Amino acid sequence: xxxxxxxxxxxxxxxxxxxxxxxxxxxxxxxxxxxxxxxxxxxxxxxxxxxxxxxxxxxxxxxxxxxxxxxxxxxxxxxxxxxxxxxxxxxxxxxxxxxxxxxxxxxxxxxxxxxxxx
Amino acid sequence: xxxxxxxxxxxxxxxxxxxxxxxxxxxxxxxxxxxxxxxxxxxxxxxxxxxxxxxxxxxxxxxxxxxxxxxxxxxxxxxxxxxxxxxxxxxxxxxxxxxxxxxxxxxxxxxxxx
Numbered sequence: 001x002x003x004x005x006x007x008x009x010x011x012x013x014x015x016x017x018x019x020x021x022x023x024x025x026x027x028x029x030x031x032x033x034x035x036x037x038x039x040x041x042x043x044x045x046x047x048x049x050x051x052x053x054x055x056x057x058x059x060x061x062x063x064x065x066x067x068x069x070x071x072x073x074x075x076x077x078x079x080x081x082x083x084x085x086x087x088x089x090x091x092x093x094x095x096x097x098x099x100x101x102x103x104x105x106x107x108x109x110x111x112x113x114x115x116x117x118x
Numbered sequence: 119x120x121x122x123x124x125x126x127x128x129x130x131x132x133x134x135x136x137x138x139x140x141x142x143x144x145x146x147x148x149x150x151x152x153x154x155x156x157x158x159x160x161x162x163x164x165x166x167x168x169x170x171x172x173x174x175x176x177x178x179x180x181x182x183x184x185x186x187x188x189x190x191x192x193x194x195x196x197x198x199x200x201x202x203x204x205x206x207x208x209x210x211x212x213x214x215x216x217x218x219x220x221x222x223x224x225x226x227x228x229x230x231x232x
Contacts (some may be wrong), residue, residue: 004160035220043207045223052218069180091160103174105151106221108160 004094013082014117021077021112023092026111029053031098033074034068035106040088070106082116089113098102124210124214130230132199135181138196139227143180144211152185153209154178161209167193168215200231 003026013019022087024035036048049059051068063080079086087110095104123142131137137163143150148169153161164183165175169190177206180183182200187193212219 006160009158037223042225043228044225045211047220047222050218052219066216093160093198103166105163105174107163108153108157110160115147 002029002094002096004107004109006112007111008112010113011095012116012117016081017083018078018080019082019114019116021079021090021092021114023075023077023094023109025075025094027073027094029096033104034096035093035095036066036075036077037089037091037093037108038088038110039091039111045091048077053087054084056112076080080106081116082114084116084118087114122210122212122222124208124224124227126135127225128228130232131148133152133202134199135136135199136196137200137229139192139208139210140164140194141195141210143192143210143231145191146214147212147222148215149213149221150187150191150192151211151213152195153211155207155209155226156205164195197229200229205229205231207208 032053037045039045046094056068059103065078067076091108091111092107093106095106125140151166152164155161159231163176164179165185167187170187182198184193207225207226211223213219
């Protein structure tokens, strides 16, 4: 069965610090997709990135970067020079094919609450 | 189309009452998901539709819960005989059919059962 673990419940940093949010996943499938979402206080989950299991290239988007390592089943998210507006709960998610009968239903971790202090 | 919309945003109901929530997905999306989120937890899958067909239901979806997507467009989630344990945020999401696509979420309906 698929599983996503976000061991960090809450992280508190001061503005301009770099911060890394950890995500470890479990799957028996060879084809799967990983996602990160941001949930600000307003409540709506905002999609940030999707990565498929065959693409281990790291990705950078502005102050955000993602490190995907199949060898350690991790898909970590780093925010460089954090800002107060980055304060939110961040969720890592996994969807897989065979184990769910081809359904690709996203399974979410418990989330990491990031608090950025001015 | 501006995204997934859910109605109402908030609902307070007395225990034992029935409630119904509505979700309007992004129009081109074939898939529609319902999730439940409680405080401090990630979204938990309840059920999903491929067009009008309900293809999978989680064991979390007790027989008091029913979902429909009659014409493959909007969906409703009904909870009968609500219990205090049903208090949660109910999230709707939609996506294309292919696995390599992300789901887009609505703002959710926060249900409080008193």
